[in-house]
Amino acid sequence: MKCMADLCVIPFKETVSVADEIAQCHRILKTFDITIQLHGYGTNLYGEWDEVFAAIKACHEQLHDSGIVRISSTIKVGTRTDKDQTINDKIESVERRLK
Amino acid sequence: MKCMADLCVIPFKETVSVADEIAQCHRILKTFDITIQLHGYGTNLYGEWDEVFAAIKACHEQLHDSGIVRISSTIKVGTRTDKDQTINDKIESVERRLK
Amino acid sequence: MKCMADLCVIPFKETVSVADEIAQCHRILKTFDITIQLHGYGTNLYGEWDEVFAAIKACHEQLHDSGIVRISSTIKVGTRTDKDQTINDKIESVERRLK
Amino acid sequence: MKCMADLCVIPFKETVSVADEIAQCHRILKTFDITIQLHGYGTNLYGEWDEVFAAIKACHEQLHDSGIVRISSTIKVGTRTDKDQTINDKIESVERRLK
Numbered sequence: 001m002k003c004m005a006d007l008c009v010i011p012f013k014e015t016v017s018v019a020d021e022i023a024q025c026h027r028i029l030k031t032f033d034i035t036i037q038l039h040g041y042g043t044n045l046y047g048e049w050d051e052v053f054a055a056i057k058a059c060h061e062q063l064h065d066s067g068i069v070r071i072s073s074t075i076k077v078g079t080r081t082d083k084d085q086t087i088n089d090k091i092e093s094v095e096r097r098l099k
Numbered sequence: 100m101k102c103m104a105d106l107c108v109i110p111f112k113e114t115v116s117v118a119d120e121i122a123q124c125h126r127i128l129k130t131f132d133i134t135i136q137l138h139g140y141g142t143n144l145y146g147e148w149d150e151v152f153a154a155i156k157a158c159h160e161q162l163h164d165s166g167i168v169r170i171s172s173t174i175k176v177g178t179r180t181d182k183d184q185t186i187n188d189k190i191e192s193v194e195r196r197l198k
Numbered sequence: 199m200k201c202m203a204d205l206c207v208i209p210f211k212e213t214v215s216v217a218d219e220i221a222q223c224h225r226i227l228k229t230f231d232i233t234i235q236l237h238g239y240g241t242n243l244y245g246e247w248d249e250v251f252a253a254i255k256a257c258h259e260q261l262h263d264s265g266i267v268r269i270s271s272t273i274k275v276g277t278r279t280d281k282d283q284t285i286n287d288k289i290e291s292v293e294r295r296l297k
Numbered sequence: 298m299k300c301m302a303d304l305c306v307i308p309f310k311e312t313v314s315v316a317d318e319i320a321q322c323h324r325i326l327k328t329f330d331i332t333i334q335l336h337g338y339g340t341n342l343y344g345e346w347d348e349v350f351a352a353i354k355a356c357h358e359q360l361h362d363s364g365i366v367r368i369s370s371t372i373k374v375g376t377r378t379d380k381d382q383t384i385n386d387k388i389e390s391v392e393r394r395l396k
Contacts, residue, residue, distance in 0.1 A: 038388055057100075069180050087336075105240065115366050118291040140203070199354075199358065273373070275357075277357050
């Protein structure tokens with residue numbers, strides 16, 4: 001089962017900036033067999049369900065290993081049986097209508 | 100790794116009511132070794148990470164098997180290394196402060 | 199326009215526990231003309247759209263006034279034109295099917 | 298109070314594709330004094346809090362006016378008092394660390 005997901009990880013830490021942890025998550029996500037696309041409030045993930053959620057779990061595990069005590073993530077995940085639709089397919093299907 | 104999660108499943112279907120599908124998800128979730136608690140806009144899930152996400156995947160798979168073509172879920176998931184905190188622990192820690 | 203919403207506020211702060219801030223948000227939410235119901239990973243809100251979102255804005259503003267520098271909230275919001283459905287209506291419509 | 302938000306609108310409708318409604322939302326969002334950026338699972342919004350949430354409300358109202366009976370949106374919203382950070386600032390602060 002393929003899925004499109006969107007991940008926003010929030011590490012609880014002493015400083016306000018979390019860009020280091022987001023960058024660390026990106027390096028982790030890139031080691032999985034999924035397509036990723038960073039945006040301003042999270043990251044789009046596309047691939048097999050098990051691979052996508054293994055990648056998300058690895059982000060939590062490795063941030064904890066780095067010393068982050070608490071993490072809260074917001075995830076959206078979509079699945080469909082009628083067709084296979086990539087991240088760019090979804091964006092283009094909207095942009096085509098906006099022309 | 101234990102986690103607290105919150106799941107809101109939206110099946111794309113012809114009728115406006117989705118209570119049948121939410122009830123179906125509850126029956127699916129109850130077959131897993133996790134604690135669940137329904138609320139007005141989703142369901143709290145608590146247990147081992149792998150079991151929680153196996154339960155969420157089963158909801159998508161079995162709704163698709165029932166004929167639902169497309170599903171979009173919103174999930175929140177929290178992990179922490181300092182202590183184990185159940186659904187009721189979290190609610191009580193806030194309610195204690197409100198007294 | 200009535201709406202059902204779900205709010206999960208995450209303050210960025212030095213300590214891992216955010217129960218004080220969640221309790222503060224509850225006291226703020228209670229000053230608005232909305233119905234609220236705490237659960238394990240957020241709070242259900244029900245009322246007029248403008249009142250619900252004024253309440254959410256007040257949470258951000260008053261937490262910032264208390265010294266919290268950064269806040270990230272996850273909100274779900276549902277509206278429907280066919281009927282008026284309270285928090286308990288939604289829960290009962292699922293529980294009825296589970297009996 | 299400036300905010301960064303992320304909006305994912307799901308209209309409940311008979312057909313599986315919702316790209317028409319997403320495109321309609323984009324046309325609505327563009328009439329507000331906010332910056333918007335479409336991605337694969339939603340849209341980033343940046344601007345004054347009141348303007349951002351007026352834009353989101355207009356999406357619900359105008360989709361209902363178009364005949365959509367039920368809508369569920371997932372919104373993330375972030376505010377911070379230490380600095381003003383645009384959508385591109387946030388992406389660049391992560392990408393700089395990935396080089």
